[in-house]
Amino acid sequence: MMLTLFAAGSLKSAFLPLLDRFRQDSGIDVVVQFGPAGLLRERIEAGESCSLFASANTQHPQALLAAGCALEVHSFAANQLNLTARVMPATDSADWLSLLRDPALTLGTSTPGCDPSGDYTWQLFDNIDAQYPGTGAAIKQRAKMLVGGRQTLTVPEGEIASAWLIRQRLADLFIGYAHYSQALVGHTDIRTLAIPQPYNVRCEYQMALLDAQPVARQLMHFILSAQGQHFLREAGFLTLDGK
Template identity: 45%
Template sequence: MTEPVRVLSAGSMRHAFPAVVSAFEQVTGIAVSLTLGPAGLLRGRIEAGEAFDLFASANMAHPRRLASIGIAEDAVCFARNRLCVLARADLGLTTENFLTVLSDPSVKIGTSTPGDDPAGDYAFQVFDRIEARHPGRGEAMKSRARQLVGGRNSPPTPPGKGSGYLITDGEADLMISYYSNARLLEADPAFSVVDIPGEFLPLIEYGVAVRTNAGTGARRLRDFLLSPRGQEILQETGFSPII
């Protein structure tokens, strides 16, 4: 019996990749084993010897790193995402008052963990872009940011808690989040999903790389991600297609 294609994927694909896998398995009959986690930690596990066939990262840097040391083939961009802010509805955050609210030292800013998770890296890029235009503000935000998820020592989500629990539990007033995740709470009156001003937004490209000498199944899955049907599924789950 053919072994399943072993996929290690960025955790922000947790709603998209199961749908991709289901469609791929239906079309090809090829089984897939999916593991999700912070992309930086997954890359470290791969470098330490963990078996995989295909790696999907929330940035291009991690798969390119694996390609540079011969573990994987060249990385290909397969999707794009964007950052937004998931906030307490009663905070009154808007795109227009974004700088004012985030500059308030009493506002608790939550992010993912830079280095371990690209979402944290992207959030800190927002602070860097703010700093470049408004000296002092970006560094102050960065120093106050609470790195609450996506790290090697981050606690798991408690059973029964939704994705906005860090806000409802009072750990943060707002979280800098991928839109693909935050959009799922847009209809919840407890939250507001707010666009970050465009001048502060980093480019977010997701990269996929196949293990060097992997079987044809991994390459077929990569090609499916890039196909019109794969791109359609990604768009349906909150990502921006590349075609």
């Protein structure tokens, strides 16, 4: 028995150990493909076989449900955004907003439309603009969509996009998911900065059940279970209990 899971790339650190445990407990093999959720949704809509789709937003699962491609959808985790910066004299003492405002610093992002991380980042810029008119728009105009698109850079296996882009001198700053900061603790050449309210964005993760087989539903319930939520929490995600 084998299932196919399409999952947002940001879920890799949580889902790899989660799926190992699911295989051990159930004896069911799961083939997982990670990628930008918007592009994964396009593959599903084009007819690729998929039992369960775990997205970094609600929009893509809800669209599949509305189109009759999904049987049901469930929220299973949440995230926020943060800022990763190169450690250098120009960034050492500046706060997150001062860094984003600095036109001398190259700001990298993911790609809106193709990747929910890019959509959330553009929402962040709009939130900044609501507090400081013109500022968010100016930051948005400078932002470089470096990953998460159809023809953007491919981050090497095992690398975190923010750290890799900064170390490759392709960006000085990167806006990405906050759970990655857990894996970057102790790195001396980069630092992560929290983005406070009312600017930050709640990134709600939702999955769509696409296969009526009981084993597909079994995997969905495992992700929603206390055991599945443990793996998400350990990887730095906000879970259904609000922690």
